[in-house]
Amino acid sequence: MKKRVWTLIFIPFLLFYALPTGAAEKEDRKWQDETMYDVMVDRFNNGDNKNDYEVNVQDPKAFHGGDFLGIINKLDYIKDMGFTAIRLNSIFDNEENGYHGKWIQDFYKTEEHYGTMDEFKKLVKEAHKREMKVVLNFELNQVGPNHPWQTEADKKDWFREQKEDGLLSLNQDNQEVKNYLIDAAKWWIKESNIDGYYLERADLASERFMKEFVKEIKGAKDHFYLLGEVKSDDPATIANFQEMGIDGLIDYPLSENIRPIFDEVDNSLSELITNKEKLMAVYPDPYLMGSVMDTDDMIRFTHNTVTKNQHPGPRWKLALTYLYTTPGIPIVYYGSEIALEGGEGEANHRQMDFRTDKELIDYITKLGELREKYPSLTRGSLELLAEENELSVYKRTYEGETTVIAINNSSSSQDITIPSELLEDNKELRGLLSDDQVKSSEKGYTLFLDREEAEVYILAEKSGLNIPYVIATVVVYGAFLTFIILAWRRSKKKRAKQD
Structure with missing residues (x-):
């Protein structure tokens, strides 16, 4: 009984x-739901001293000791910040001082400074164990300046005219070169179970080669993601590569728009959303585009802010809020979470420092949590609601869920009212970054933000x-x-x- x-x-x-409870069921993850951490292997973390030969941390052009085991040891650090994918530079065997991975000697071997193939497989396995995806840089266009192919008589037609940088430019229209690159790319997918490729300078390859490469690689593994780089400020040119089948590309036009706005306080946000809406209309799938503030060949955003006598912390917070809450996959370059400084070339590739203030890390972590929890931030439509001076408010809506984002880029506190007709009446906006709560009134929703502050709200039923x-x-x-x-x-x- x-x-x-x-x-x-x-x-x-x-x-x-x-x-x-009213909560929507969790849908299957798509690539547009990911948040990516961009790692330069050699400059991130040294986990194995046994492969530290010819290492000189004082020389910006030499190897510094970062390796696969170092990344494995920091996977929880990356995961805890809310990142669901990592992107690595090319890890193939390189020539002397090829710490950046661009001077390839052998497409079928790992760079020995980074570690062994087994250690790389372990890195992928450990990432997958944490439900994180791995994207690898695959060089399509070049090999190192001293590659042995150039001395082989049967490979004279493997190269185009030599480039000014000394690297050997591959002739992908040569059928043997084409087969070699496609076979190598498929081999790495099969051997290591990676989840995507980053195709640097896809615009240097012929269209015929790109279409065949994309078809072959996309057929090698389901849901495999191809992220391309096209050095152009023309959205239509970039969109053409997405039409070829590359899932997403680095959105350089977006980066060029937002960096000058956020690197200094009191810059107008008037073109912030309107430019984004224009870009969304051009790209075949804007949700799969890569949204960046920094890459390994830019001057770091922190350097821009410091040059203008700005405190980089608040500048990064506002910029990342925008990056995380507009359509596209945020790709955060290693060190951004500690506002790492860096100029051009090797000055951009500074050693990561894990002993630092956690304030910005905590902020990024919170933004990552919001992207994970609210599908409207990764899949929702985008609409500008209000704009006054240096304060902008926009909303994302997806299947009945509405998030509202407010960014105050001014040096003074401001308030702004969202008319009732632009949001559902008789509800409230609940702050997700702070405890702010805004109930509707006859005029609408009046938001108040301190200087250099942002807030993400969820539209909800009134409390009670x-x-x-x-x-x-x-x-x-x-x-x-x-x-x-x-x-x-x-x-x-x-x-x-x-x-």
């Missing part, structure tokens, strides 16, 4: 938690008791408590008769 009573007691709890939910809960508990009491009395009478 005791077991039966306890079972009955637990039934209301089961029914209570079975009641609908959910009366129908409370009544339903009381009825369920009442009915089962009555049943339990009656069952207990019946059992008591039965025992009395038996006595």
